[in-house]
Amino acid sequence: MRYMLYLLTFGLAQNVGIGTTTPSHRLHIADISATDKGLLRVEELSSTHGSIGTFSSTGVLGHIQKTGNSTDLLRGNLTFGVDETDWRLVGNAGTDPNSNFLGTTDNQPLVFRTNNTERMRVLTNWRIWIGTTSDLTPANNTLNILSGTGASERALAVRSDTIALYGEATNDVGPGIAGVYGSTATGGIGFFARGNNLTGFPTNVNPAGFVAQGTIRGIMGEARSSSLSPRMGGYFTNDNATTYARVAVRDGTNTYKIQGTGTVNTVVHDGAGGMRLLTVPEAPEFLFQDFGESRLQGDRAYILIEPRLLEHIEMEKLQVWLTPLAPSPGLYVERDPAGKGFYVRERAGGRGDIPFMWAWSAPVKGWRRFPEVSPPPRTQTSAHP
Secondary structure, eight states: OOOOOOOEOOTTTEEEESOSSSSSEEEEEESSSOOSSOOOOOOEEEEESSOOOOOOOOOOOOOOOSOOOOEEEEEETTTEEETTTSSSSOOOOOOOOOTOOSSSSSSEEEEEEETTTEEEEEOTTSOOEESOOSSSSSSSOOOOEOOOOTTTTSSOOOOOOOOOOOOOOOTSSSSSSSSSSSSSSSSSEEEEEEEEEOOOOOOOTSSSSEEOOOOOOOOOOOOOOOOOOOOEEEEETTTTTSSEEEEEEEETTTTEEESSSSOOEEEEEEESEEEEEEEEOOOOEEEEEEEEEEOBBBBBBEOOOHHHHHBBBBBBEEEEEEEEESOOEEEEEOOOOTSSSEEEEEEGGGOOOOEEEEEEEETTTTSSSSSSOOOHHHHHHOSSO
8 A cells, every 4th residue: 555645735825845845836836755856756657536636617637828829839948939850841030051051960960851761971081972872873972862763754954144164173183064974874965955945855866975066056165275275176986996086176386277187078968869078178278279261362371370379389399280172282371470370372382272271289488398286185084083
């Protein structure tokens, strides 16, 4: 059998004391033992009549009146107010970014979930994973984003009135932006750029590392250095650099539209449904050429060099080819002392009215034969960029 002793006293000020004859508050529970201090103990709540009070008709057991916001809490110091240590669902005010934050204080990642499924993770090494619970390949990315599967799924979409996406690499061994279409895939396009409100996706260039679309320029390259040489607007090569082409090149004092190994070709229809390759003739020096027809009048004919070409060629190295279009003992060339063209005469003092075709070529001023060039340095690594 157990016994419990309760001492209930009423003070003059209508205070109630338990364990004390001098209550100082409306309800004052005093120390009643060495191990239980200010104890309010309720037992047998599972019994038929166990209760700690009687509810009113409105279901109120106790009523504490206060002024302030209805969302204020009764805090640990028994005062009402906002719990300043927690983030509220309706937002927080008066925060200090130096001391208030959303995150962890131990060596554990911060995980965000929706529908109880992880959607984003902030690691302790400041890396962020979105849509994945493990690192992607290549690893060690500051930001990993994994989209769903399907042709309409995109891992990242950006939009801006100026520059939608800007990438900068401060180390000269890495690219500002690298595009990879499935590391193990044999097809696809690594990087696709489209501007000028165009639509559609090119499929006839698959596979490709880079594809660009534009209404006026599909791709544009510019070399901005004023001293480095050679410099070029574009550089294209195959896997082992045995064939390369440099476009818009400045090499020393010379400029080139296209420079590289291999031949220059064009393709024509052969009339039978096929295509045939034609090759451009090459020369060890930069030459201008012109062609035409004329006729001897009396003892000679005069061929005027096109004035727009005259200032660019070395006239003293002019070479001329003549082809008579009627029987003739032969034709030969005389130089023009004024340096603006050349004369054509018939051998043996002939004065026939002979039609002929002419062609000439001359080196361009400032160019030498066989100028030395070297391919741009090219290194390759099997590692991901």
